[in-house]
Amino acid sequence: MQTPSLLAYDPDLHAALLADYCLMAGEGERLLVAGGQEATPLLRAVTRALLTRGARPVPRVDYPGQDEDFAELASDAVLDAAHAADLADVDALDGSLRVLTPMPGHAVDAARRARLMAARAPVAAARARKKWSLTLYPTAHAAAQAGMTPEGFGDFVMRAMFLDRPDPVAAWGEVRAMQARIIERLSRADVVRLEAPGTDLTLRVGGRTWANSDGRRNMPSGEVFTGPLEDSAEGVVTFTVAAEYQGQVVRGARLEFRGGLVVDASAEEGEAVLHAALDTDPGARRLGELGVGTNSGIQVPTGNILFDEKIGGTVHLAIGKSYPETGGVNASAVHWDLITDLRTGGRLSLDGEVVQENGQFLI
Numbered sequence: 001m002q003t004p005s006l007l008a009y010d011p012d013l014h015a016a017l018l019a020d021y022c023l024m025a026g027e028g029e030r031l032l033v034a035g036g037q038e039a040t041p042l043l044r045a046v047t048r049a050l051l052t053r054g055a056r057p058v059p060r061v062d063y064p065g066q067d068e069d070f071a072e073l074a075s076d077a078v079l080d081a082a083h084a085a086d087l088a089d090v091d092a093l094d095g096s097l098r099v100l101t102p103m104p105g106h107a108v109d110a111a112r113r114a115r116l117m118a119a120r121a122p123v124a125a126a127r128a129r130k131k132w133s134l135t136l137y138p139t140a141h142a143a144a145q146a147g148m149t150p151e152g153f154g155d156f157v158m159r160a161m162f163l164d165r166p167d168p169v170a171a172w173g174e175v176r177a178m179q180a181r182i183i184e185r186l187s188r189a190d191v192v193r194l195e196a197p198g199t200d201l202t203l204r205v206g207g208r209t210w211a212n213s214d215g216r217r218n219m220p221s222g223e224v225f226t227g228p229l230e231d232s233a234e235g236v237v238t239f240t241v242a243a244e245y246q247g248q249v250v251r252g253a254r255l256e257f258r259g260g261l262v263v264d265a266s267a268e269e270g271e272a273v274l275h276a277a278l279d280t281d282p283g284a285r286r287l288g289e290l291g292v293g294t295n296s297g298i299q300v301p302t303g304n305i306l307f308d309e310k311i312g313g314t315v316h317l318a319i320g321k322s323y324p325e326t327g328g329v330n331a332s333a334v335h336w337d338l339i340t341d342l343r344t345g346g347r348l349s350l351d352g353e354v355v356q357e358n359g360q361f362l363i
Helices: 011-022 037-052 066-073 076-080 084-091 110-128 140-146 150-160 168-186 271-278
Strands: 030-036 056-062 095-100 131-136 191-196 199-204 211-213 223-226 234-238 243-245 248-250 254-258 261-266 287-293 314-320 335-341 347-350 353-357
Touching: 011 037, 011 131, 011 168, 030 037, 037 056, 037 095, 066 076, 066 110, 076 110, 084 110, 110 271, 140 150, 168 211, 168 223, 191 335, 243 271, 243 335, 248 271, 261 271, 271 314, 287 335
Parallel strands: 030 056, 030 095, 095 131
Antiparallel strands: 191 199, 191 347, 199 234, 211 223, 223 287, 234 254, 243 248, 254 261, 287 314, 314 335, 347 353
């Protein structure tokens, strides 16, 4: 059997999907287009696409290691407070696109990085009140993290966004409809129980809203999520997929909850990073999100949360900030997604009824 040829990454196709489907760019809208300099082909393609649609793009390019430099070298005054002009700049935008540009970083004290994130929280919150979208440019470093060649990773990214289809927007419509059916059942539940090796956790979600992540805000996507009741988490969860926080890897994280609060935390690797995240502010020790991945086209972890949290048959829990549209009220500078895989011996139950086993929905 002939092996299918790899699909070359095409920044122009990517940009058109972002401009029309994700940002829904309108005439005269002032839209931030931000990412690392390695992503220049996509940043340029998006800027050009927005210009041809009558929008006012605001391109901003970061150099590699920029955030690390701020965290490492900033004075206390700069590290701990955003400037008023930063908020005014967001107020003058109609929306924003952030392009993740994975590159090698250098280690910086985790506590200082947490302080920088806390200082930027008001700016991030202001940006979140406008329309926004997040995507990734397939760098060579991202390919290496995923254990793929650059060409193979480019093919993976294109297919994950349905850019191998004649009508990617229609394909995302199919995802939306499938997830709506799942949400119909989830919305009737109160108590959610997660069971897997090293995990037995219960949460309450009654009265909260489930969001249908259909690619508009995350490209690619494929998940449904909500904000659990802030004081409801009870039990233990072990995260079996490695996660990155502020450029540092955490593996085998384990959290114990009582009354919704993390009372014990450990990790096989990166434990100091885990504790620094939890100590960022009081809200970082509570959950802001419960998400269920539905994208069967993403089967293996890549080392990047934009893809990994969408893996069909996984669930993810975010410590920290809730998304207001779910009804969650937890406030924090942190929103960090951590993933556990239910595909080998895991179960998800709603009010005592098993609705997903070994990663397969039974509804």
